[in-house]
Amino acid sequence: MSDNKNTGRGFNGKGYYIALILCAAAIGISGYLYYRNQTAKDSLQTTAPVTAGSNVPRKDDVAVIATRPATPSTETTAPSTETTAPATTEPIKTGLPLEGNTVAAYAMDALSYNETTRDWRVHNGIDIAAEAGTEVCAAADGVVYTTYEDESMGTTVVIRHQDGYTTKYSSLDADLAVSAGDEVSLGQAIGCIGETALMESALGPHLHFSVTCNDVPMDPAEFLELG
Numbered sequence: 136m137s138d139n140k141n142t143g144r145g146f147n148g149k150g151y152y153i154a155l156i157l158c159a160a161a162i163g164i165s166g167y168l169y170y171r172n173q174t175a176k177d178s179l180q181t182t183a184p185v186t187a188g189s190n191v192p193r194k195d196d197v198a199v200i201a202t203r204p205a206t207p208s209t210e211t212t213a214p215s216t217e218t219t220a221p222a223t224t225e226p227i228k229t230g231l232p233l234e235g236n237t238v239a240a241y242a243m244d245a246l247s248y249n250e251t252t253r254d255w256r257v258h259n260g261i262d263i264a265a266e267a268g269t270e271v272c273a274a275a276d277g278v279v280y281t282t283y284e285d286e287s288m289g290t291t292v293v294i295r296h297q298d299g300y301t302t303k304y305s306s307l308d309a310d311l312a313v314s315a316g317d318e319v320s321l322g323q324a325i326g327c328i329g330e331t332a333l334m335e336s337a338l339g340p341h342l343h344f345s346v347t348c349n350d351v352p353m354d355p356a357e358f359l360e361l362g
């Protein structure tokens with residue numbers, strides 16, 4: 136009887152300890168698994184915001200870079216068209232072809248006496264007296280249309296200008312400073328005073344200066360008043 140009780144108590148004592156060890160192992164394993172699970176969650180939480188946060192600002196940067204150049208380019212092209220527009224509408228600038236006394240006036244509406252031909256006739260320009268060799272200048276910016284020797288008016292230069300104006304310079308010296316096709320500017324020398332106009336030889340050395348607007352004769356004084 137006593138052996139049975141001993142073996143029974145011994146078995147019960149060992150089983151108690153085994154159960155304790157198993158419980159301790161179970162707690163340890165579950166604790167380890169819980170720890171691993173928590174660290175995995177933490178790693179996911181920390182990596183997710185980093186990737187999401189880094190992508191968003193990059194998209195914004197690209198969007199800002201793409202939209203910024205569009206607005207300045209339209210602003211810069213608009214003023215360029217505004218600056219070119221007034222250049223074409225500038226009024227013509229004129230100036231005297233030379234300094235001197237006007238010895239014969241413009242007379243297309245009334246006859247004037249010509250001392251050379253000794254008769255009355257119209258006069259399509261003004262005659263400005265000056266010493267032979269005095270420089271004659273373009274009365275406005277333009278292009279030399281032609282130069283020629285006129286039987287009655289002598290060596291002549293024709294310059295075409297903006298707005299349909301044409302200026303003609305006659306009784307010049309045969310040695311001209313320009314030829315057809317030359318671009319000339321206001322005040323640029325085109326030749327010198329001569330005595331080549333046989334029809335006005337009685338006036339001595341002078342410039343016969345005439346102007347047309349769209350091929351219609353006009354008073355050179357009015358052309359020069361344009362400024």
Ligand SMILES: [Zn+2]
Pocket residue numbers: 239258260261262335342343344
């Ligand atoms: Zn004349």
